[in-house]
Structures are given as structure tokens and as C-alpha cells.
Amino acid sequence: MSKDKLIVALDVDTQEKALELVGELAGHVGFFKVGMELFYGAGIEIVQEIVAAGTQVFLDLKLHDIPNTVGRAARVLVRSGASIINVHASGGGAMLRAAGASAREEADRLGIPAPLVVAVTVLTSIDRETYHRDMGFTGEIEERVRSWALLARESGLDGVVCSPQEIKLVRDTCGPDFTIITPGIRPAGAQLGDQRRVMTPGEAVKAGASHLVVGRPVTGATDRIAAVAAILDEI
Ligand SMILES: O=C(O)c1cc(=O)[nH]c(=O)n1[C@@H]1O[C@H](COP(=O)(O)O)[C@@H](O)[C@H]1O
Numbered sequence: 014m015s016k017d018k019l020i021v022a023l024d025v026d027t028q029e030k031a032l033e034l035v036g037e038l039a040g041h042v043g044f045f046k047v048g049m050e051l052f053y054g055a056g057i058e059i060v061q062e063i064v065a066a067g068t069q070v071f072l073d074l075k076l077h078d079i080p081n082t083v084g085r086a087a088r089v090l091v092r093s094g095a096s097i098i099n100v101h102a103s104g105g106g107a108m109l110r111a112a113g114a115s116a117r118e119e120a121d122r123l124g125i126p127a128p129l130v131v132a133v134t135v136l137t138s139i140d141r142e143t144y145h146r147d148m149g150f151t152g153e154i155e156e157r158v159r160s161w162a163l164l165a166r167e168s169g170l171d172g173v174v175c176s177p178q179e180i181k182l183v184r185d186t187c188g189p190d191f192t193i194i195t196p197g198i199r200p201a202g203a204q205l206g207d208q209r210r211v212m213t214p215g216e217a218v219k220a221g222a223s224h225l226v227v228g229r230p231v232t233g234a235t236d237r238i239a240a241v242a243a244i245l246d247e248i
Pocket of ligand 1: 022024048073075099133135136137138174175176196197198206208226227228229230
């Protein structure tokens with residue numbers, strides 16, 4: 014199994030803590046995720062540093078704004094050297110098209126490979142009750158994920174972030190080449206924390222995930238290398 018299948022989320026607030034995790038896990042993991050906490054704490058340089066050290070980065074900032082702002086922000090994020098960036102599908106088609114087109118243009122201008130641009134559908138922490146009561150949506154979460162996945166594809170994006178419970182549905186709807194990234198991964202017996210729509214690593218890969226994002230079950234483990242090895246074994 015390719016080491017790139019597993020993306021470990023570096024959910025820490027400083028460059029030092031992030032580089033310590035990268036140093037410990039880089040021989041075992043080929044992909045790290047930099048999210049809001051680390052990006053706000055350490056800036057774009059941390060992404061450039063991890064990429065320069067030879068691992069890929071999923072830069073997870075979940076852009077969501079008017080198309081012009083998102084397009085211009087996407088250009089800046091391409092300069093980090095990240096392999097994947099993301100936006101919220103709920104921003105609509107024009108915003109998704111702006112993100113994808115701007116990322117490709119900027120990568121062309123720099124002469125580097127364009128990052129995959131993927132759309133976050135319904136967050137893995139959202140359960141049915143929250144989805145209906147707090148967010149005011151009607152219908153099933155699965156239906157919303159399916160329509161946002163189609164919108165992402167029609168808008169020229171490369172894939173989606175969704176819960177493992179919707180992998181099969183998205184794979185059947187969007188085809189074998191569509192990138193499906195799934196957080197909400199919990200090895201059997203692991204604590205859920207704030208995650209709600211979850212599956213084990215083995216189940217998610219079997220359902221057709223392109224990449225699994227795992228944070229706390231690895232970074233919070235007493236033996237992180239053993240935790241990664243157990244996940245890689247399972248997938
Ligand atoms: O876009 C994401 O990466 C993301 C989307 C989503 O729906 N759910 C979700 O948990 N994530 C991210 O995936 C990681 C999951 O971390 P753990 O719950 O600790 O495994 C976190 O860094 C989240 O920000």
C-alpha cells in the first residue's frame with residue numbers, strides 16, 4: 014500500500030511542534046496535512062519547509078468567500094508547493110471555478126504541477142440532527158454530498174472531501190478518477206472526539222477512498238509510529 018494513501022493531520026500550533034512530528038513520522042508517512050491552526054501559527058513557510066523535506070502537503074484552509082477573493086487566495090496557496098488545496102463546496106459553482114482556474118493558471122505561471130483542488134462537502138463532525146436543526150437543511154446528508162460532488166466535478170475541480178460513509182456514493186456518481194479524501198477515520202475502539210460520520214481505515218479504503226486523513230488517533234498516540242503502522246497494515 015502506498016505511503017501516500019495516508020495523510021497525517023499536523024494539528025499543532027507552532028513550527029517546532031509540526032517539525033517534530035514530521036521528523037518522527039516522515040519515514041513512515043508520505044503526506045501531511047497543514048490546517049488552519051498550524052497555518053495561522055506558522056505561516057506559509059511551514060508548508061514550503063515540509064515540501065522541501067520531501068513529503069507532500071494537503072493544505073487544508075477550506076476557502077469560502079466571493080469568487081474573486083477565493084481565486085486570488087488560491088493563487089497564493091499554490092506558491093506554497095502544496096499538492097492539494099481545498100475550498101467549501103457550499104461557496105457555489107462560480108467560486109469553485111475561480112479556485113480551480115486560478116490554481117491552474119498560477120501553477121502554469123510558476124512552471125510547477127498544479128495542486129489538486131478539492132471541495133469540502135458536509136463536514137464529518139455534522140450528524141443528521143445538526144444538519145437539520147442547526148443548519149436548516151432538509152433531505153439526507155448523502156443527497157447533499159452527491160450534488161456538491163457533482164457540482165465540484167462540473168466546476169472543473171479534482172475531487173471532494175467527504176465522510177467515509179459517502180465514499181461509495183461519490184465514487185459511483187463521479188467515477189474512478191475523482192479524488193475522494195476522507196477524514197472521520199477512527200481505528201476500531203478509538204475515541205470519536207467531535208467526529209460523527211466515521212469508519213475504520215480498512216472500511217474507508219475498501220469503499221474506494223483515494224486518501225485517508227487521520228489526526229488525533231496518530232498524533233495523540235503514545236507510540237505514533239506503531240499507530241501509523243497499524244493503519245497502514247489495515248489498509
Ligand atoms: O478538510 C478536512 O481535512 C476535514 C474535513 C472534514 O469534514 N472533517 C475533518 O475532520 N477534516 C479535518 O481532518 C482532520 C481530522 O482530524 P482527527 O479527527 O483528529 O482525525 C482535522 O484536521 C480536520 O480539520
